[in-house]
Amino acid sequence: MLKTKKYQFWFATGAQDLYGEDCLREVEEHSKVIVEELNKSKNLSYEVVLKPTLINQASIRRCFNEANADELCAGVITWMHTFSPAKMWILGLQEFRKPLLHLHTQFNRDIPYDTIDMDFMNLNQSAHGDREFGHMVSRLGIERKVVVGHWSEENVQKRIASWMRTAIGVIESSHVRVVRVGDNMRNVAVTEGDKVEAQVKFGWEIDAYNVTDVAEYVQAVSAADVNALTDEYYEMYDILLEGRDEKEFREHVKVQAAIELGFRKFLEENDYHAVVTNFQMLSGLKQLPGLAMQRLMADGYGFGAEGDWKTAALLRVMKIMTEGLCNGTSFMEDYTYHLEPGKEVILQSHMLEVCPSIANVKPAIKVNPLTMGNREDPARLVFTTKPGNGVACSLVDLGTRFRLIINDVTTLKQEIPMPKLPVASALWKPEPNLITGAEAWILSGGAHHTAFSLDLTSEQMVDWGAMMGIECVVIDKDTTIRSLKNELRWNKAAFR
Ligand code: MN
Numbered sequence: 492m493l494k495t496k497k498y499q500f501w502f503a504t505g506a507q508d509l510y511g512e513d514c515l516r517e518v519e520e521h522s523k524v525i526v527e528e529l530n531k532s533k534n535l536s537y538e539v540v541l542k543p544t545l546i547n548q549a550s551i552r553r554c555f556n557e558a559n560a561d562e563l564c565a566g567v568i569t570w571m572h573t574f575s576p577a578k579m580w581i582l583g584l585q586e587f588r589k590p591l592l593h594l595h596t597q598f599n600r601d602i603p604y605d606t607i608d609m610d611f612m613n614l615n616q617s618a619h620g621d622r623e624f625g626h627m628v629s630r631l632g633i634e635r636k637v638v639v640g641h642w643s644e645e646n647v648q649k650r651i652a653s654w655m656r657t658a659i660g661v662i663e664s665s666h667v668r669v670v671r672v673g674d675n676m677r678n679v680a681v682t683e684g685d686k687v688e689a690q691v692k693f694g695w696e697i698d699a700y701n702v703t704d705v706a707e708y709v710q711a712v713s714a715a716d717v718n719a720l721t722d723e724y725y726e727m728y729d730i731l732l733e734g735r736d737e738k739e740f741r742e743h744v745k746v747q748a749a750i751e752l753g754f755r756k757f758l759e760e761n762d763y764h765a766v767v768t769n770f771q772m773l774s775g776l777k778q779l780p781g782l783a784m785q786r787l788m789a790d791g792y793g794f795g796a797e798g799d800w801k802t803a804a805l806l807r808v809m810k811i812m813t814e815g816l817c818n819g820t821s822f823m824e825d826y827t828y829h830l831e832p833g834k835e836v837i838l839q840s841h842m843l844e845v846c847p848s849i850a851n852v853k854p855a856i857k858v859n860p861l862t863m864g865n866r867e868d869p870a871r872l873v874f875t876t877k878p879g880n881g882v883a884c885s886l887v888d889l890g891t892r893f894r895l896i897i898n899d900v901t902t903l904k905q906e907i908p909m910p911k912l913p914v915a916s917a918l919w920k921p922e923p924n925l926i927t928g929a930e931a932w933i934l935s936g937g938a939h940h941t942a943f944s945l946d947l948t949s950e951q952m953v954d955w956g957a958m959m960g961i962e963c964v965v966i967d968k969d970t971t972i973r974s975l976k977n978e979l980r981w982n983k984a985a986f987r
Pocket residue numbers: 796797824841940
């Protein structure tokens with residue numbers, strides 16, 4: 492389902508017409524080599540497209556406006572090969588509305604000590620020209636990414652690649668559509684928020700439907716389709732009967748297959764990319780959507796439980812940013828702690844809905860009672876999570892503004908089995924450690940629900956948040972409570 496465009500990034504080299512034609516020909520030749528090598532490197536997931544060298548206000552303005560209008564262009568990479576007087580860039584930059592990366596590099600890696608002369612210096616002066624350009628972008632207050640280093644270095648290419656994913660998250664965020672099947676869980680605060688402001692800031696459209704509207708789709712699914720999908724489940728996943736009658740078990744699984752097919756059709760017909768449910772509002776559904784939501788998430792849909800549309804939309808954006816990567820991205824919830832000194836970890840899970848993209852084992856289907864709500868025992872996928880480094884993100888509404896809280900976390904190999912736990916889970920250690928990490932999270936007002944990814948970094952999420960113009964708080968290995976409290980205090984003045 493997760494189908495995004497074949498996005499491209501434009502490469503715009505800055506110069507000026509003072510240097511003469513020979514020099515500009517060389518500039519163009521160098522840019523061509525860089526773009527070809529970047530595309531050949533296999534480090535970038537998206538194509539870089541070379542644009543004509545920009546030498547005056549008119550060509551700069553035209554390039555940026557064409558980038559605005561081009562549906563496949565997800566951002567522009569600029570580089571000043573020579574000096575490019577920045578007053579020429581003002582109008583184009585002011586009119587540009589897409590992500591901007593300033594690649595601060597130069598064509599030659601080394602100083603040619605034996606041969607360097609003034610001609611060489613005048614042609615290869617990025618150290619000079621990129622400062623003039625950077626000054627203007629800073630003066631205009633335009634959010635951009637600066638990547639420094641030789642273009643042939645793998646590390647530089649990987650940083651460009653990482654930013655490209657952020658840029659696509661920015662472009663795609665503007666038309667994420669979330670369907671709320673039922674409202675926010677009664678009395679819960681942290682999952683609430685200003686939906687108008689969310690559309691202004693992020694572009695998210697958040698619509699509510701009666702559960703019955705979607706339940707009609709579920710009820711309309713044919714028995715043959717339900718059976719076929721159930722067969723597929725039985726082939727794909729292990730079955731953990733745990734003493735339940737085989738026939739009765741399959742009937743429970745079939746309910747989720749119908750829910751998956753019904754929801755999928757509803758989402759497709761109405762063009763929604765993320766969905767929220769609420770176990771308190773299930774009219775017309777026999778079970779809380781469990782396995783069904785897990786499967787939709789695995790296909791790239793955003794999901795939030797208990798009416799949590801902020802996490803659902805954020806998860807959808809993160810699914811888009813991680814397209815083609817294989818470690819996984821999921822809705823998640825801080826559930827319970829292991830507080831043994833020195834070995835503190837958080838058990839992450841949810842009532843049912845964890846995305847199997849993060850699984851490190853073949854998922855298994857279980858049918859178990861739900862301790863909340865009044866429906867029949869739902870089928871769900873259970874598994875443990877890949878060990879690795881990831882980010883847990885929570886978007887909260889503070890009444891006057893949104894804050895994105897981002898915690899670097901390490902998921903651990905789950906050595907000790909939890910045979911009685913009927914849900915998928917992860918064990919993670921938040922940075923800098925559980926004690927400080929959880930204190931910082933709570934001081935920041937972070938929720939129990941998160942959008943979690945093993946394929947994204949806090950740098951990418953901070954850059955995304957910056958492009959959205961919202962406050963971001965990072966909790967990582969450098970976090971101390973004193974500096975965090977100051978940051979929150981200062982942010983209150985900075986973000987109004
Ligand atoms: Mn929850």
